[in-house]
Amino acid sequence: MNLQKIMKEAQKAQRKAAEVQERLAQMSVVGSAGGGLVEITANGHGQVQGVRLKPEVLDRNDLEALEDLILVAIQDAQKKAHDLSEKEMSRELGGIGSLLGKMF
Template sequence: MNLQKLMKEAQKAQKKAAEVQERLGQMTVKGSAGGGLVEVTATGHGQIVGLKLQAGAVDPSDLESLEDLLLVAIQDAQKKAQDLQEKEMGRELGGIGQMLGGMF
């Protein structure tokens, strides 16, 4: 493969990666904890954009449990966002997309 062809392929891959990143910013995933007591919404980039609490999640005498539920739900949403990134990059760019997905 000559250098010029390799550069064109790299440019195509870069353009596709940018398109995937734009789509990921518009996609959302939900993470939850406590059987749905806490639900966190994140973009495909992992940015937290929403939080819902069920009444049973809040016990003023046990805020530590609520904190734990929040952490678990946030981690769940971020993991789902990471999985979504890898899936979308892999679909568009094959093996190299999965490597790039881990970079974002």
Template sequence: MLNGLGGLGDMAKMMKTAQEMQGKMTQLQDDLANISVTGESGAGLVTATANAKGVLTGLNIDASIFDPNEKEVVEDLILAAIKDAQAKAADRSASEMKALQQSLGLPTDMKLPF
């Protein structure tokens, strides 16, 4: 395309690849907002749902754990479920990023800006 202009042809190809990568990363960010993961604690008595960006989107608490004398236990179960959901969200996000990097022919251990 740009024959005879030295490395400008390679530069144009690099710019096109960079634009493609930026588009795919933007799409991935949108996709992560739509992927749900669920964390749980207390053998499922408390479940927390988050998107793959780690934003909490739902919380479900089994009514059987509501005992005024067990307030700290309930609070601990809620926190544990939220932390579990956030950990799963981080794992899913990393997995999606790794898949994107592989599809672009990039090393999977390369740190990208998000």
């Protein structure tokens, strides 16, 4: 394979990766904790977009439990976003896409 062909393939892969990144920004995942008492919505990059709390989770005497549930839900949303990113990159770019997905 000549250098020019390799460069064209690299540019093609770069364009596809950029397209996937744009799509991921429009996708969303929902992380949850406490059996759905706390839900965090994030985009495909793991950026938090929204928080939903069920009323029964609100207890002024136990704010630490609520803080823990929020943290767990955020971590769940971020993991789901990471998995989505890897899946989308791999689908578009094959083996190298999985590697790129881990980077974002």
